[in-house]
Amino acid sequence: MSKLLLVDDDIELTNMLTEYLEREGFHVTAVHNGDAAVREALNGDYALVVLDVMMPGMSGIEALSRIRTHSKLPVLMLTARGDDIDRIIGLELGADDYVPKPCMPRELVARIRAILRRTSNDTTTTNHEPLQTGALTLYPEKRQTLWHGQPLELTSTEFNLLEVLARQAGQPVSKADLSTHGLGRPLTRYDRSIDVHMSSIRHKLGNLTDGRSCIQTVRGIGYQLIGE
Incomplete structure (x- = not known):
């Protein structure tokens, strides 16, 4: 309970x-x-x-x-x-x-x-391999994040959204998919939750060496995670 x-x-x-x-x-x-x-x-x-x-x-x-x-x-x-x-x-x-x-x-x-x-941790999963793309490493079973080898503090929702992006790194992910898999609910009209969470994640990650954010906005679709 x-x-x-x-x-x-x-x-x-x-x-x-x-x-x-x-x-x-x-x-x-x-x-x-x-x-x-x-x-x-x-x-x-x-x-x-x-x-x-x-x-x-x-x-x-x-x-x-x-x-x-x-x-x-x-x-x-x-x-x-x-x-x-x-x-x-x-x-x-x-x-x-x-x-x-x-x-x-x-x-x-x-x-x-x-x-x-x-x-909640999925205790039934047998895949304990870290999820890595560029300088980002996620440990889904521990819900821990490393950025350039240093721990990154994320809220539970931020972790979920970043994991969705990391699993499709280099590909655009729609806001609808981010809401379904990251927030656990369908995207609703005029809902800005995804945008606000993404802004917070970007702020915590900072910029790449070339000055770009590693989370790019894909106009009309959603967001995309890119590597260095």
Whole structure:
């Protein structure tokens, strides 16, 4: 049973979501402010945090930033419908995904399960060979990344997206494929999640010796990983 941390100052909504999530087989701990969210996330043994953006006192954005300073724990943000700014900031700070509020509990469960599927180690795999292209080395079974021989800190979502690109290095990968295999869900209209995650990965990798980014935008298609 996966343990979830649910953070929202709306107690009625929290109670409703807790009841639904527990019926779906999750064990839920609910808190109602950012301070408690950070404390629980860093001290508890949780598989994922569902974190509302709009809360009094410490906002969900600030709580996410503090969590990311110390932990790679998957975080799913609850954002106001149509509020692209909070959504983009959350993704830039390392949120794994988001669900607009008001949300259908069924959609929330689907997003949670998608994140948990892609962040859990696949203990059934027998291929433990590293995935290497140029200066980039990925260890899928360990979910570790080396760039020029040095450890590279990535969020779980960033690792998944980079792995998709690395497995097709030198070839364009569509945003639809990146969303399906990296985010675990179909690409939706006007969804900028892939672009924001790619921007973050580019920033962490830096440029090649010739000044280019190793992740190239392929207009009208998606992205392509290139070597030195």
